[in-house]
């Protein structure tokens with residue numbers, strides 16, 4: 001089937017609907033990729049961005065029990081401030097302009113600790129952009145100390161946090177969350193938390209982790225929720241579509257047992273292309289996550305709606321723990337090679353998509 005004219009027209013106006021997205025699942029996929037590529041060109045031109053960054057995992061322990069997580073350990077570590085600073089120092093030496101701080105949530109990790117981390121990095125490395133923490137972690141830490149969530153975000157911003165991550169979103173549909181992450185914040189709580197962050201001027205990215213127990217319709221509901229929030233706050237910097245890695249975690253093992261495997265390349269490309277259609281005129285930046293897609297598919301994704309290649313990362317414990325096989329580091333030279341080979345212009349950016 002070819003794409004009906006009215007869908008193309010609505011997409012260009014930023015008004016594509018859930019029904020349009022459903023219809024796009026049945027069109028010739030190459031037509032869909034071309035539509036997404038045209039919308040990308042209209043929205044952001046031929047520049048493809050990337051960031052030199054390093055992931056830092058402050059702890060691998062967590063009070064949560066998400067069934068998709070292979071990263072959490074019962075007996076693990078919590079980094080000290082000194083150890084964190086050492087890793088930031090290594091990152092800076094290696095040319096990173098951003099660090100991405102991740103971890104689990106724990107009673108020991110209170111707002112004071114999060115602020116201390118940010119402050120000490122900010123003081124010692126004033127040029128380093130600090131991206132990190134999740135709505136889940138800050139929601140938990142602020143409820144521990146009965147601090148209103150907006151105050152928690154204001155304080156973190158004042159301490160030097162540049163942007164909050166839009167993780168713990170998974171699929172923003174409670175039916176799915178009950179199956180894969182029952183003890184996580186609910187869809188409404190995630191929305192309220194992210195809006196609180198946006199309200200105090202702490203911008204975030206958005207993520208979707210797909211390819212487990214959710215339906216295509218639920219994926220579209222998630223993307224449209226992101227679009228609704230963006231209409232209200234305008235504070236999302238990007239969306240990262242992350243395929244679920246099904247190894248060494250219970251959700252994945254159950255899936256594999258029932259004969260269902262990882263998403264396919266065509267499906268990953270459709271996901272990016274339909275996200276571009278639904279988010280046109282709302283969220284301009286779509287990241288092709290090379291660590292999950294692999295560098296060859298990430299390269300192809302640049303012609304199917306994506307305009308960002310993500311980071312050098314240097315480390316990726318989360319993907320690795322659940323079966324990632326694409327390495328943990330790509331050099332800026334190789335990221336630029338991939339971008340130029342797609343006929344596009346590379347640009348080093350920070351978390352706010354400003355040129356560096």
Ligand SMILES: C[S@@+](CC[C@H](N)C(=O)[O-])C[C@H]1O[C@@H](n2cnc3c(N)ncnc32)[C@H](O)[C@@H]1O
Pocket residue numbers: 062068069070071102103104105134135136137167168169170207208209242243244245246247249318322
């Ligand atoms: C491991 S958590 C760390 C942040 C925090 N503990 C949280 O969950 O909000 C970061 C994100 O990694 C992603 N992730 C975890 N396990 C994954 C897997 N097996 N495949 C793909 N993404 C995964 C999820 O989207 C999750 O929200």
Ligand SMILES: Nc1c(NC[C@H](O)[C@H](O)[C@H](O)CO)[nH]c(=O)[nH]c1=O
Pocket residue numbers: 051053055098100131163204205237238240287289290291310311313316350351352
């Ligand atoms: N840290 C991971 C990223 N993030 C890339 C940047 O941190 C981000 O694009 C931006 O600079 C902030 O919005 N992407 C992944 O797919 N996986 C990571 O672990």
Ligand SMILES: N[C@@H](Cc1ccc(O)cc1)C(=O)O
Pocket residue numbers: 100102131165166167205207240242316318319
């Ligand atoms: N690192 C996590 C999620 C993540 C995504 C985007 C970020 O900006 C930060 C963290 C993953 O790979 O699944």
Ligand code: SF4
Pocket residue numbers: 062063064065066069071072103104105136181
């Ligand atoms: S995904 Fe995050 S909240 Fe869930 S168990 Fe893993 S670290 Fe904890």
